[in-house]
Amino acid sequence: MSENNGRESGFKGLRLVPRAEATYKMKDFKSDQEVRWCPGCGDYAILAAFQGFLPELGVPRENIVIVSGIGCSSRFPYYLSTYGMHSIHGRAPAIATGLAASRPDLSVWVITGDGDGLSIGGNHLIHALRRNVNINVLLFNNRIYGLTKGQYSPTSEAGKITKSSPMGSLDTPFNPVSLALGAEAGFVARTIDSDRQHLTSVLRAAADHEGASFVEIYQNCPIFNDDAFEPLKDPAERDMRLLRMEHGEPLRVGADRGVVMGDYGELKVADIAEVGEDALVRHDAHRADPGYAFALSRMDYPAFEHVPIGVFRDTSRPTYDELMAEQLGGAESRGGAEELASLLAGGDTWTVR
């Protein structure tokens, strides 16, 4: 295990990870494995953005670990030249928890899908978030089960017609951002596969956050759920819907509209001409109370009328790894035969001669 060589990464979330000697380029993070997603799959764009971003971390390649579950998205680790584990369906947050809690010198990323992370692995996801283990969770939401060829997922809209729901699905979908906020996540963000610049800025913010960060990435699956996010991509419509959150800035939708707060703390979009510039809510991602971030997360629900993207919440509290290290009191299990001997000989003993 490499020692922290005294120079810290610039990212707060990587405080305990050593700083790289080398400067990396994007190509340094490409593995020799052929990428095998369907042509046009949104996963390609996310992979490219991620590979392009990793050099920025400034940590040695060997100190980065990608842990994924099962799904198209979870093939991710194979295409990166870091350490990685392509684990089993839904369990990546649990596996990453064990790794991160025992190795604070690693930058650990969890790659999951809407089925992997919210269906079979929903339990692990919420618990990893509430514990605030120092991991970054990227949830690729294509609102469908891709790998198993197109069944509805926990984020599919109600009534969705798929192979397993020929008469329309009966389930009410999860809103992943609301769920993460309800699970006490300290960092929650959303971005889109098609906007590389935005995606990269969110990755940057996630890496900077100490503790668990949760990023929902809207990802297009052209084969089984094509154009699921088209309203957010179509240049004509997009500016009417996208709400780009910037900490400290007024929340605007396009040039003429913005977000105001209603009597009960709910958020709604109004014409600036009507309410005046001063009535606009200024985005504050650092609010300790998650109520405001939750209200933001409900704006697009259930359709895509107004979709906030960017960082909903970025607050800090001690990480699980740190707290565990504190309880260990710096003890490391190497050597110390006397300590073991005195443990074994504790309690009431007697001697036979």
Added chain:
Amino acid sequence: MTKQVKQLDRVIIRFAGDSGDGMQLTGDRFTQETASFGNDLSTLPNFPAEIRAPAGTLPGVSSFQLHFADHDIMTPGDAPNVLVAMNPAALKANVDDLPGGATVIVNTDEFTKRALAKVGYDSDPLTDGSLAEFKVSPVPLTSMTVQALADFDISKKDAQRAKNMFALGLLSWMYNRPTEGTLGFLKSKFAGKPEILAANLAAFQAGWNFGETTEDFAVSYEIKPAALPPGTYRNITGNLAVSYGLIAGSRLSGLPLFLGSYPITPASDILHELSKHKRMGVRTFQAEDEIAGVGAALGAAFGGSLGVTTTSGPGMVLKAETLGLAVMTELPLLVIDVQRAGPSTGMPTKTEQADLLMAMFGRNGESPVPVLAPRSPSDCFDIAIEATRIATKYRTPVIVLSDGYLANGSEPWRIPDVSELPDLSVEFTTEPNGDDGEFLPYRRDPETLARPWAVPGTPGLEHRIGGIEKGDGTGNISYSPANHDLMVRSRQAKIDGIARDIPELEVDDPTGDARVLVLGWGGTYGSIGAGVRRVRRAGGKVAQAHLRHLNPFPANLGEVLGSYDRVLVPEINLGQLALLLRGRFLVDVISYTKVRGLPFKAEELAGVVQEVIDRV
């Protein structure tokens, strides 16, 4: 009045009372007194399934049985010579286990009409003659305790509560036990409550004095210390021994210990114990479920920790998929299954050994995993170390099958000298191993067939592992038919090869010409051994062998099986080892099974063995 002192070679005492009566504590203290006196001993606690069943009812009875002797013994004993019954429920629940002539000490204060009716006694067994075959000592334990504490500034309820200490004092006098340990224990337990401490000490003393002065107890007993091998001893339960074995395994291997676990009876005490030792570098993680427990342990193992998960049957089932991942990723992982009666929730507080086939085969695909089973509470320590050795050397998950009987039962343990323990140091791979300077995460060691363990943070050895079939050597995804066939066989060969690296099966056959072999595994060792001794004392010839390694089996097992006319296999399941032996060795073993949630009785097994001998 000087009283008569009688010598005995062994005694079995059962303390029984309401779950609120403190019987486990009483039994535990008597055990510690007995241990420090130097007797050999073996204990069997029996808890009610409910946390607080209604007072005075049969389901609320909690008991603790202790067998101690002036020679080495193997079990907590079949039937108690002495029953201490704190109320009618305790008498009713236990009286059928008593042999004629047994002593019954009853707390007469609790034998009220109402209490008797509650457990269905139509008349008072103390007066209706139904206990005629026993030596009954009626003692008004509660009122005498209250009387002895009359001058203390404590509530009547607290005074009554001290009656277990009165009982302990009385029994300690009867069997001439040293009392310093108990006095010291009470002093530290009630350090912050001087009045309660004084009351408990007084109750204990009053019980002792009562024995010494009353005419009802004319005799006290002496059981000489046992001639155990020299050394320093402590009394230890199976769960504590597992915990210590894991910490030792971590120290001996130089790997930090990481436990991922979810509470479940009867395994939780391992989680509790290890959680106390954070300062020794032990990381414990109480997960959201058993899947996360084993997942986190595997994640930690990927990072270079000694990953451990502890559970019981229902949790074991949940871990199956992750165990398969550990088989595929070939990472060391320890899985401790403290078996309990199943299926499903079964009987959580009762013992069984019915998870063997699940441990062997309970995963999809060809998924071989080494399986070990401790044979006694103290053997849990050695088994945990052996599991560490196999897991780290062969880069494989290892399943340890303990059980409820071993977990909570206790016996004297000769504390090992740390320098006697094996060196298990692990070398992580730090250099490329390929012929062209590349790293091949699935290039196997030619001898052990283990793959390299290169942990994140090691420069130049970045690699990806996972559950999809691995290409031989490279570890890249492979769907090649020939490669899959090779990998399935290689994983199997790796586990099979461990047989060359474990001790041969030892057979205990004192006359050397027995024609019948009794073969057991796991927690039945004591009962089988005690049964075999009885047969031998009566002149019967029988050989005994006991398996601690169940996968792979010791290399000489086939040969051993072949050298006896008949092989008897007693198990607390419906014949799981028997099935394996028949399938593997084509030997028609005789399977003897019982699934009552209780250990075998020595006498019962002696009868079964004798019958087999008589038929050859």
